[in-house]
Amino acid sequence: xxxxxxxxxxxxxxxxxxxxxxxxxxxxxxxxxxxxxxxxxxxxxxxxxxxxxxxxxxxxxxxxxxxxxxxxxxxxxxxxxxxxxxxxxxxxxxxxxxxxxxxxxxxxxxxxxxxxxxxxxxxxxxxxxxxxxxxxxxxxxxxxxxxxxxxxxxxxxxxxxxxxxxxxxxxxxxxxxxxxxxxxxxxxxxxxxxxxxxxxxxxxxxxxxxxxxxxxxxxxxxxxxxxxxxxxxxxxxxxxxxxxxxxxxxxxxxxxxxxxxxxxxxxxxx
Amino acid sequence: xxxxxxxxxxxxxxxxxxxxxxxxxxxxxxxxxxxxxxxxxxxxxxxxxxxxxxxxxxxxxxxxxxxxxxxxxxxxxxxxxxxxxxxxxxxxxxxxxxxxxxxxxxxxxxxxxxxxxxxxxxxxxxxxxxxxxxxxxxxxxxxxxxxxxxxxxxxxxxxxxxxxxxxxxxxxxxxxxxxxxxxxxxxxxxxxxxxxxxxxxxxxxxxxxxxxxxxxxxxxxxxxxxxxxxxxxxxxxxxxxxxxxxxxxxxxxxxxxxxxxxxxxxxxxxxxxxxxxxxxxxxxx
Numbered sequence: 001x002x003x004x005x006x007x008x009x010x011x012x013x014x015x016x017x018x019x020x021x022x023x024x025x026x027x028x029x030x031x032x033x034x035x036x037x038x039x040x041x042x043x044x045x046x047x048x049x050x051x052x053x054x055x056x057x058x059x060x061x062x063x064x065x066x067x068x069x070x071x072x073x074x075x076x077x078x079x080x081x082x083x084x085x086x087x088x089x090x091x092x093x094x095x096x097x098x099x100x101x102x103x104x105x106x107x108x109x110x111x112x113x114x115x116x117x118x119x120x121x122x123x124x125x126x127x128x129x130x131x132x133x134x135x136x137x138x139x140x141x142x143x144x145x146x147x148x149x150x151x152x153x154x155x156x157x158x159x160x161x162x163x164x165x166x167x168x169x170x171x172x173x174x175x176x177x178x179x180x181x182x183x184x185x186x187x188x189x190x191x192x193x194x195x196x197x198x199x200x201x202x203x204x205x206x207x208x209x210x211x212x213x214x215x216x217x218x219x220x221x222x223x224x225x226x227x228x229x230x231x232x233x234x235x236x237x238x239x240x241x242x243x244x245x246x247x248x249x250x251x252x253x254x255x256x257x258x259x260x261x262x263x264x265x266x267x268x269x270x
Numbered sequence: 271x272x273x274x275x276x277x278x279x280x281x282x283x284x285x286x287x288x289x290x291x292x293x294x295x296x297x298x299x300x301x302x303x304x305x306x307x308x309x310x311x312x313x314x315x316x317x318x319x320x321x322x323x324x325x326x327x328x329x330x331x332x333x334x335x336x337x338x339x340x341x342x343x344x345x346x347x348x349x350x351x352x353x354x355x356x357x358x359x360x361x362x363x364x365x366x367x368x369x370x371x372x373x374x375x376x377x378x379x380x381x382x383x384x385x386x387x388x389x390x391x392x393x394x395x396x397x398x399x400x401x402x403x404x405x406x407x408x409x410x411x412x413x414x415x416x417x418x419x420x421x422x423x424x425x426x427x428x429x430x431x432x433x434x435x436x437x438x439x440x441x442x443x444x445x446x447x448x449x450x451x452x453x454x455x456x457x458x459x460x461x462x463x464x465x466x467x468x469x470x471x472x473x474x475x476x477x478x479x480x481x482x483x484x485x486x487x488x489x490x491x492x493x494x495x496x497x498x499x500x501x502x503x504x505x506x507x508x509x510x511x512x513x514x515x516x517x518x519x520x521x522x523x524x525x526x527x528x529x530x531x532x533x534x535x536x537x538x539x540x541x542x543x544x545x546x547x548x549x550x551x552x553x554x555x
Contacts, residue, residue, distance in 0.1 A: 070448060070452065088453075088454050089454075094448075096445045096448065096449070098443075100445045100449050102464070102467065102468075104467050104544055113463075114453045116463075117454065117455045117459055
């Protein structure tokens with residue numbers, strides 16, 4: 001199958017300099033001659049929010065792992081802030097579907113864990129003031145000495161946001177961060193995420209399989225199809241910020257959703 | 271939208287209660303005491319009926335008297351206390367050795383590819399053998415003193431600790447590993463700050479099984495290799511057909527086993543404070 005060839009590339013974040021630059025990123029597995037990713041191009045500018053949407057197994061998690069330096073690509077190049085990504089880096093913050101807070105640590109000890117790992121206990125202690133400010137930012141003030149067992153799913157993800165931000169990363173990689181939450185909390189947390197990203201002018205990259213979530217959060221949505229994983233459509237979302245949940249009933253929002261769904265159907269379920 | 275009108279035709283509340291069984295309402299200690307009384311009564315009836323010779327099955331009262339006698343001997347520092355002390359040392363040394371070797375092997379098997387691929391198959395092979403059968407070898411190597419019993423006790427108790435530690439180290443999920451990788455953690459940091467704490471619950475399951483096994487090992491060693499411990503007292507009492515004595519010695523021996531088991535549970539509750547002790551908790555109240 002020679003799928004859609006060259007799509008005019010859109011870039012997320014209109015003004016800033018490029019933070020992430022991916023050119024022809026390919027990942028194939030020798031076993032089974034499987035091509036997980038095929039020539040993926042992507043540019044993410046400073047302050048931009050981009051999403052990749054696609055069905056399960058389309059290679060979006062592989063793409064994120066390559067961007068994070070967790071697995072090597074078999075072709076193409078990945079540059080972050082002008083330097084090649086050849087392993088995990090300090091300037092990347094990551095968040096997963098599960099908060100993965102450690103129950104023997106208090107909330108604040110969980111948040112400063114990345115600092116403790118990199119620079120030791122003393123440095124982590126010195127970051128407690130920053131951690132408290134972040135807890136305030138995500139609305140968890142007063143929970144610093146509670147253990148994760150006392151936190152709800154949404155609160156745990158808020159703490160995970162703090163842990164991701166404590167190292168002041170240049171980019172946030174978000175791997176379906178709220179998909180384990182119920183739908184009401186999820187919508188709410190997405191709005192919180194937007195607020196936090198806007199306040200800190202963060203550059204973020206989200207992978208998701210929810211079309212409305214991708215549209216409401218992003219400047220650009222990349223639609224990915226599987227076998228081999230490749231971008232079949234790039235949709236620039238031209239909705240004013242800050243976005244609100246009410247916008248989800250807008251005609252324009254509905255058109256974006258419909259447009260993405262059409263391309264998803266074409267690409268994914270052939 | 272209109273509010274639902276509740277005023278019209280007020281109906282009675284439909285309050286009803288779920289059926290509660292008699293056992294649900296009964297306090298636990300009553301059930302336990304009742305069962306014990308029934309057991310003692312049955313025992314007494316069988317004893318009085320003369321169906322079983324009193325040499326084979328002494329009555330509950332005789333046994334109770336003997337328990338009191340042995341207890342007095344132990345408390346006044348008699349010869350039984352000396353024997354108890356020997357068995358106590360065998361159990362404690364055996365457990366300490368099993369803990370050291372078991373934990374180390376568990377780390378090797380659970381953390382290193384070499385351990386999992388090369389060491390584990392041999393451990394599984396040895397674990398499937400009836401370990402008590404090794405007793406004559408330990409006696410031949412280490413003699414009839416305390417060390418051969420310590421060796422057998424440690425040998426039996428090591429394997430559950432290895433399995434618990436290794437399985438626990440594999441318990442860390444993919445997300446936690448990916449998280450530590452993105453934070454740039456070294457292998458040692460990942461082990462100490464993430465894998466070992468996450469392994470603790472399964473490690474303690476192994477430690478509890480080992481606490482039971484170490485007792486069996488020490489007593490089996492004494493049965494087969496003589497010596498001066500509690501197992502030897504049991505063997506002598508049995509050979510003299512002093513059945514009440516055998517029963518009471520077993521009771522005091524099981525107190526040692528319980529003390530060890532509960533020490534492990536106590537440490538677990540301190541160390542794994544974020545989780546309720548599984549096996550111990552279930553057996554607890």
